[in-house]
Amino acid sequence: MPVRTSEANWKGDLKHGQGTVHLGSGAWEGQYNFSSRFESGKGSNPEELLAAAHAGCFSMALSAGLSGAGFTVESIHTAAKVKVELVGAGFEITGIELITEANIPGIDKETFDKIAAATKEGCPVSKALKAVPIRLDAKLV
Incomplete structure (x- = not known):
C-alpha cells in the first residue's frame, strides 16, 4: 500500500507567523x-484538512459497506465539522461531527443506520481519530 505525504512550512512566531501546506499529490x-486556524481569518488550517480527509474517507467506506450489503449507491454527500477549542493553556480538537446524506434505492432506514454506524467506527480516518468524540447524523434522501 502507498504511503501518503503532505508538507507544511512555517515562518515566524505563533500569533504573527504564517505557513503553507502542500499535499503530496500536488x-x-x-x-x-x-x-x-483559531479565528475567522482567510486561509486554510489543519482542522479543515482533517475534516476533508474524514468526509472523504467516510463517504467511500459507507459506499463500500452499502455495496457489500447488496445495495446500489446512487450518491453520498458527507460534511465533517472539526471543532477546535482552547482547553486550559492550549488548543485541542474536542469533537467531530459527520453529516451525511445518501441516496440508496431500496434500503430501509434501520439497515442504513446500522451500516452507517458501523462505517463511523470502521473507516480508517475514524479509527485514527478515536481519541476524539465523533458524532454521526446520517440521512436517507
Missing part, C-alpha cells in the same frame, strides 16, 4: 496562520 497548496 492537488492542493494553501496558506495558513493563527487567524485562519
Whole structure:
C-alpha cells in the first residue's frame, strides 16, 4: 500500500507567523496562520484538512459497506465539522461531527443506520481519530 505525504512550512512566531501546506499529490497548496486556524481569518488550517480527509474517507467506506450489503449507491454527500477549542493553556480538537446524506434505492432506514454506524467506527480516518468524540447524523434522501 502507498504511503501518503503532505508538507507544511512555517515562518515566524505563533500569533504573527504564517505557513503553507502542500499535499503530496500536488492537488492542493494553501496558506495558513493563527487567524485562519483559531479565528475567522482567510486561509486554510489543519482542522479543515482533517475534516476533508474524514468526509472523504467516510463517504467511500459507507459506499463500500452499502455495496457489500447488496445495495446500489446512487450518491453520498458527507460534511465533517472539526471543532477546535482552547482547553486550559492550549488548543485541542474536542469533537467531530459527520453529516451525511445518501441516496440508496431500496434500503430501509434501520439497515442504513446500522451500516452507517458501523462505517463511523470502521473507516480508517475514524479509527485514527478515536481519541476524539465523533458524532454521526446520517440521512436517507
